[in-house]
Amino acid sequence: MTIQNQIDKARAAFEQIKDYTQEQVDKLVYESAKIIYENAEPLAKMAVEETRLGSYEDKIGKNTGTAAAFWDYLKDKKSVGIINEDPSIGLIEAAHPIGVIGAITPATNPTVTPLGNFMHALKGKNAVIISPAPRAEKTSTTTVNLIREALAKNGAPEDLIQIVNDVTIEKSQELMEKCDLVLATGGSGLTKAAYSSGTPAYGVGPGNPPVIVDRGYDLKDAAEQTIVAVASDNGILCDGDNLLLYPQELEADFFAELKNAGAVVFESADDVAKFREALFQDGKINSGLVGKDTDVIAEAAGFTLPEGTKVIGLKIEGVGKDDILGKEIMGPVVVLKSYDKFEEAVDMAIRNMEEDGGTGHTAGIFSNDEDHILYFGEKIPVARVLVNQPTPDAWGPETNALSPAVSEGCGTWGNNILAGNVDYIHMVNVSKIVKKLDVEPLDPAKIFAD
Missing domain, CATH: 3.40.309.10 (Aldehyde Dehydrogenase; Chain A, domain 2)
Structure with a gap:
């Protein structure tokens, strides 16, 4: 399947959930987390065997802990329609989905990075296409297929999440160019490629605390x-x-x-x-x-x-x-x-x-x-x-x-646009609806009078 085919299928799935309520969205987010939690052990075993990175026991904890922490954080957040109202200043905020998000994920976290990115993206009614690290493709594909299974069981389109198979640099570049937002979790070279794709992107910088x-x-x-x-x-x-x-x-x-x-x-x-x-x-x-x-x-x-x-x-x-x-x-x-x-x-x-x-x-x-x-x-x-x-x-x-995150932005220090954890709110566009306030106009002469 070509990248364009996947983009088209993602857009179709995105359209199918455009009228979903907050409750419907949250149900899907929960079920996506739950199925990874239930498969934490086999996914951890697969990740270590495939990538030869990390610890089996620790990966079990990451699979269960990430699923639980993300859901606990997201469950009460508003992300559909009107998400905030402050009558004292005449402000109303409305959330709008972004569309199709391309997520480039690393071999170090082949399960939790796809899961965390999807949970944040789905919270805002977006579709996601994962481009996995080549050495972790089997584990990430299994992760995505489990989430697709959970979506289908709950009557939602499976293509809200897809994964690039037989991944190459060229396929990842095409995905970044054709999607609506890029989440790039990896080294500085990947971040630079994401920012050079012509698509808005959140990248992360290298650690060394x-x-x-x-x-x-x-x-x-x-x-x-x-x-x-x-x-x-x-x-x-x-x-x-x-x-x-x-x-x-x-x-x-x-x-x-x-x-x-x-x-x-x-x-x-x-x-x-x-x-x-x-x-x-x-x-x-x-x-x-x-x-x-x-x-x-x-x-x-x-x-x-x-x-x-x-x-x-x-x-x-x-x-x-x-x-x-x-x-x-x-x-x-x-x-x-x-x-x-x-x-x-x-x-x-x-x-x-x-x-x-x-x-x-x-x-x-x-x-x-x-x-x-x-x-x-x-x-x-x-x-x-x-x-x-x-x-x-x-x-x-x-x-x-x-906020729970699988991508930790490093700000302009690390050549990133965001100095903070990439969150669900970064995967929606927010309209500010402002009403006129009944206040006295400012008098510049009074403000700047010595």
Whole structure:
């Protein structure tokens, strides 16, 4: 089937639901989430076997958790017809569907990215065509077919969601050119291609989050949450910790807590050099180690780890251009750097992002000092600052105020149009109906009188 055929079928499906009520739309959104929840385990197994990325257990959690969190967030939101009225200012807002949305999805999340994009898009009565990563086509196709099954069982057109088969760069480009909106979840090259397609697009930038452990914070808690952040899905999350900055005088205590939580920390410069050589080749990440278990990465560097090791910690001496380990690793590895003054830690966090990538994405801080939290938040150029929680919670679980998302925009820092999580409201056009207010006209002479 050609891309044009799929576009035509998507437009036909879009037309069939143009008169659906909010209740009808929400029912379909719910059923789409439920069927993925019910198939979380086989989809997780398929994803790991096909892509050879990530962790089976963690992918089960992502499949169930994403489905639940997205529905819990979306269920009470208005997205059809009149979605807001404020008589005090004479404002009424009406939502209009966009049409056909083309979603380019990554191998790292072959189930939850198609699901999350579809739930947001369908909430606004749109149709979606998924263009999957080639190495994840089987898993993403199975995901889409399950959702199509749920739609059909509820009397809705299956073609509200379709997937590009035997995907190629040329097919993805054609989809981006012919759809009405592009959701591009992937690297900077994909984002650039989306913005160059001539179609409005939401893209995301690369991650590489720096995290600061502040003085006075519980080191045990910081260590345990770090393990969660770095080990999740074998570190392939773009919003997982990469650079961890800690107070110099607390090094021994903090390293002990990291070890207790499941990390093996390498402090010798010679040992760290072996990991550096294994993880990076010719200045680029070794793709063969992306998303792999800790023992696989350690073996590549010439080491054997204790059974059950969740994270590899590497002590470094410099950040940014001073050490290539400051770049995004996308594995269960965290680099560790000490600091003296808190302001120095903030400067190093910024420098590492500016020189080794990740500007605009996400950062984290463990602190009980409100002044330090605000200082960090005002200085660090990112769209999301996670306080006292694992940085992967940037996706927007129920434990923070961020909206659930599978695409995390990085603003102009990351060459994106949006500094925030891509949400259902970004997949509708909103008309503002404004009534004339009974107010006195402004008098410029009075306003500017000295």
